Amino acid sequence: MRALCWEAPAKVGVHTVPDPTLLDSRDAIVKVTSTAICGSDLHLYDGYVPSVEPGDVLGHEFMGEVVELGSEVTNLRVGDRVVVPFPIACGQCRSCKRGLTSICENSNPNAGLAEKIMGHSPCGIFGYSHMTGGYAGGQAEYVRVPFADVGPLPVPDDMTDEQVLFLTDILPTGYMGADLCGIEPGDVVAVWGAGPVGYFAIQSAYLLGASKVIAIDRIPERLKLVEKLGAHAVDYEQTTVLEELRELTGGRGPDHCIEAVGMEAHTDITAIHVYDKAKQLTKSQTERPQAVREAVLSVANGGTVSITGVYGGFMDKFPIGSVMNRSVTIKAGQCHVHRYLRPLLEHIRRGDIDTTSVISHRLPLEEAPKGYDLFKKKKDGCTKVVLTPGG
Amino acid sequence: MQNPERTTDRLVRALGVASAGLGVPMLVRTDAVARFAGVDDDAGAPLVIQAVGARELVHAALLLLGPHRTVWTRVAGDAMDLAVLGRALADRKGERRARATAATAAVAAITAADVWVASRTLREQHGRGRPGPLQLHASVTVQQEPQEVYRFWRDFENLPTFMLHLRSVTEHGDGRSRWEANAPLRRSVSWDAELTGDEPGRRISWKSLPGSRVANAGTVHFAPAPGDRGTEVKVVLHYDVPGGRAGRLVAKLLGEEPEQQVRDDLRRFKQVMETGRVVRSDGLPSGADARHQVAQRPAQPVKSERASNHR
Numbered sequence: 001m002r003a004l005c006w007e008a009p010a011k012v013g014v015h016t017v018p019d020p021t022l023l024d025s026r027d028a029i030v031k032v033t034s035t036a037i038c039g040s041d042l043h044l045y046d047g048y049v050p051s052v053e054p055g056d057v058l059g060h061e062f063m064g065e066v067v068e069l070g071s072e073v074t075n076l077r078v079g080d081r082v083v084v085p086f087p088i089a090c091g092q093c094r095s096c097k098r099g100l101t102s103i104c105e106n107s108n109p110n111a112g113l114a115e116k117i118m119g120h121s122p123c124g125i126f127g128y129s130h131m132t133g134g135y136a137g138g139q140a141e142y143v144r145v146p147f148a149d150v151g152p153l154p155v156p157d158d159m160t161d162e163q164v165l166f167l168t169d170i171l172p173t174g175y176m177g178a179d180l181c182g183i184e185p186g187d188v189v190a191v192w193g194a195g196p197v198g199y200f201a202i203q204s205a206y207l208l209g210a211s212k213v214i215a216i217d218r219i220p221e222r223l224k225l226v227e228k229l230g231a232h233a234v235d236y237e238q239t240t241v242l243e244e245l246r247e248l249t250g251g252r253g254p255d256h257c258i259e260a261v262g263m264e265a266h267t268d269i270t271a272i273h274v275y276d277k278a279k280q281l282t283k284s285q286t287e288r289p290q291a292v293r294e295a296v297l298s299v300a301n302g303g304t305v306s307i308t309g310v311y312g313g314f315m316d317k318f319p320i321g322s323v324m325n326r327s328v329t330i331k332a333g334q335c336h337v338h339r340y341l342r343p344l345l346e347h348i349r350r351g352d353i354d355t356t357s358v359i360s361h362r363l364p365l366e367e368a369p370k371g372y373d374l375f376k377k378k379k380d381g382c383t384k385v386v387l388t389p390g391g
Numbered sequence: 392m393q394n395p396e397r398t399t400d401r402l403v404r405a406l407g408v409a410s411a412g413l414g415v416p417m418l419v420r421t422d423a424v425a426r427f428a429g430v431d432d433d434a435g436a437p438l439v440i441q442a443v444g445a446r447e448l449v450h451a452a453l454l455l456l457g458p459h460r461t462v463w464t465r466v467a468g469d470a471m472d473l474a475v476l477g478r479a480l481a482d483r484k485g486e487r488r489a490r491a492t493a494a495t496a497a498v499a500a501i502t503a504a505d506v507w508v509a510s511r512t513l514r515e516q517h518g519r520g521r522p523g524p525l526q527l528h529a530s531v532t533v534q535q536e537p538q539e540v541y542r543f544w545r546d547f548e549n550l551p552t553f554m555l556h557l558r559s560v561t562e563h564g565d566g567r568s569r570w571e572a573n574a575p576l577r578r579s580v581s582w583d584a585e586l587t588g589d590e591p592g593r594r595i596s597w598k599s600l601p602g603s604r605v606a607n608a609g610t611v612h613f614a615p616a617p618g619d620r621g622t623e624v625k626v627v628l629h630y631d632v633p634g635g636r637a638g639r640l641v642a643k644l645l646g647e648e649p650e651q652q653v654r655d656d657l658r659r660f661k662q663v664m665e666t667g668r669v670v671r672s673d674g675l676p677s678g679a680d681a682r683h684q685v686a687q688r689p690a691q692p693v694k695s696e697r698a699s700n701h702r
């Protein structure tokens with residue numbers, strides 16, 4: 001089959017690789033009909049996530065048709081059209097039973113590797129480094145889906161791929177980012193990053209009752225896109241974010257801050273940016289923490305900072321004093337996609353959430369490397385790339 | 392419980408810091424150091440002191456960042472320093488001689504400390520063929536009743552499903568069993584063991600019979616975890632690592648990081664208890680057959696022209 005493989009930092013290619021096979025009686029093989037490039041893929045693409053090896057198949061946002069089933073998967077049939085959550089979850093450990101599927105205790109066979117960096121291991125994830133299991137990803141014609149009796153959700157035939165594809169990751173991720181804030185009526189929410197995750201975090205914050213949502217980014221077409229959702233757009237290159245947010249909230253600061261930027265945050269060339277970048281390049285810090293720092297300093301006293309952006313390891317100059325002295329709550333996590341699938345499918349159906357306007361590029365899988373380049377450099381108005389295998 | 396290796400680690404790192412503490416003044420306050428050692432009358436002394444200072448900084452880097460055994464480089468350095476001071480002592484009189492004597496005594500004390508720490512590194516339990524007893528611990532919490540967890544473990548024939556180094560265990564039925572483990576070069580090594588303790592739902596102990604090639608003993612404890620958290624499983628394993636070839640065999644069995652291997656074994660045990668299988672990924676395709684995991688392929692080959700078999 002054809003698949004998008006990581007080759008070296010900033011280099012990916014579409015290659016012919018062995019087809020996946022059933023390795024376990026709870027597996028399914030899914031023939032991918034649509035798959036997307038995620039901001040998280042960019043962290044792998046750029047080489048910031050350890051333990052990605054040349055030849056690894058990337059991709060964790062994918063949906064398609066079930067073509068093979070292990071004997072123990074009784075809730076699916078060959079031919080079902082399914083969306084597949086990016087975290088791999090066993091459904092039987094205590095975390096899974098509590099709905100915290102992205103910290104499934106059994107799905108990462110390389111947990112020992114992750115423990116070395118993080119103390120304890122998160123779940124296994126499709127196409128997301130060997131530290132999260134070494135599972136082949138979904139930017140391919142076929143994928144092996146482990147624990148297929150737990151993850152994949154069949155979707156109604158009258159909904160298009162593009163309507164439901166983002167249930168696999170960025171929609172629930174944005175939703176969880178807002179959900180973790182515990183938004184109450186009247187709350188003002190600020191969202192760092194108007195990328196695809198920010199796009200869904202903004203819609204979710206409104207859905208959960210926010211009175212005003214402020215979006216912070218610098219890419220004009222992204223800021224325009226979220227303005228259409230009703231967000232107040234702030235271009236961080238034109239202003240001082242902390243001051244602007246004070247102005248917009250009567251001096252209080254936003255009640256909740258959602259960080260949807262991640263470890264490659266950008267800043268103007270200031271001393272602190274040079275410091276962060278140098279530390280990241282010499283591997284003495286894995287993150288560029290600009291957005292998290294700003295979110296912590298901006299949030300209102302007693303507020304919440306919800307971190308959805310991905311971080312890999314260690315950061316420097318974290319404003320812990322601001323967190324401690326001002327009763328700030330920090331929430332974070334890879335998204336527990338499974339628990340949000342059904343309710344969000346309903347929201348899409350009812351038209352509460354727009355899932356398609358964020359898509360700017362539709363490419364055949366063969367052109368995936370171009371898709372990575374466009375999405376990475378935010379060129380050509382690129383806000384989200386959807387790939388179709390065999391297309 | 393104090394882990395002797397942790398103590399050695401702290402001592403080695405402390406010596407590293409001390410090296411830096413000695414090296415820096417030698418480089419920046421060379422004259423003061425020369426006066427202190429009573430050699431301020433020698434035109435060549437500053438150069439020697441600076442060289443020693445630079446060497447101390449190398450020691451510091453090695454000891455702080457490198458493996459423990461680099462502490463032996465300090466012992467070698469001490470020998471050099473004592474030789475140099477001995478010569479200085481020989482041609483000095485009066486107050487300078489007194490200062491040189493004091494400096495020599497200080498270096499001798501440092502040497503003693505270095506030798507003591509260095510000798511500790513010889514006793515380290517790394518399972519890399521160093522003789523001596525080796526004790527390994529690991530714990531995991533399993534979402535099952537203690538009785539269930541106990542029952543699975545009590546059937547020793549189940550152990551190879553999650554213990555990486557075991558090929559098979561055969562129960563003889565009289566509390567004795569034959570264990571076969573993977574040895575280097577696809578060979579195997581086996582030994583007989585007997586059950587030495589059995590408290591249903593709480594504890595199982597076993598021990599290899601006298602004369603076994605791999606002398607070992609183990610105990611696994613089961614205890615209810617708080618709330619609805621299932622069962623806490625705690626394993627303690629003892630290996631006797633003999634010297635020579637037999638020791639190397641045991642070291643191979645235990646791998647580079649024995650403690651990690653036991654933790655990984657327990658993680659697979661949890662997978663089997665909770666999901667009924669050892670979890671397999673495309674990177675680790677031989678999941679259920681634990682012994683194949685050592686031969687895992689890291690990733691998909693970039694160029695393989697095998698055709699699609701789905702269409």
Ligand SMILES: NC(=O)c1ccc[n+]([C@@H]2O[C@H](COP(=O)([O-])OP(=O)(O)OC[C@H]3O[C@@H](n4cnc5c(N)ncnc54)[C@H](O)[C@@H]3O)[C@@H](O)[C@H]2O)c1
Pocket residue numbers: 038039040041042043169170173192193194195196197198216217218219222236260261262263264265266267290291307308309310311333334335
């Ligand atoms: N928690 C999860 O489960 C999960 C799931 C999916 C994605 N993610 C992470 O969410 C993050 C965003 O993903 P995405 O797909 O939207 O990626 P993206 O790269 O398209 O979006 C990031 C946006 O942040 C903006 N940005 C950069 N620096 C900024 C700064 N200092 N202040 C404000 N905005 C800044 C960029 O201009 C860009 O528009 C990534 O880190 C991704 O890994 C997490």
Ligand SMILES: [Zn+2]
Pocket residue numbers: 038039040041060061086169170
């Ligand atoms: Zn993603």
Ligand SMILES: [Zn+2]
Pocket residue numbers: 089090091092093094095096103104105106107
């Ligand atoms: Zn689980």
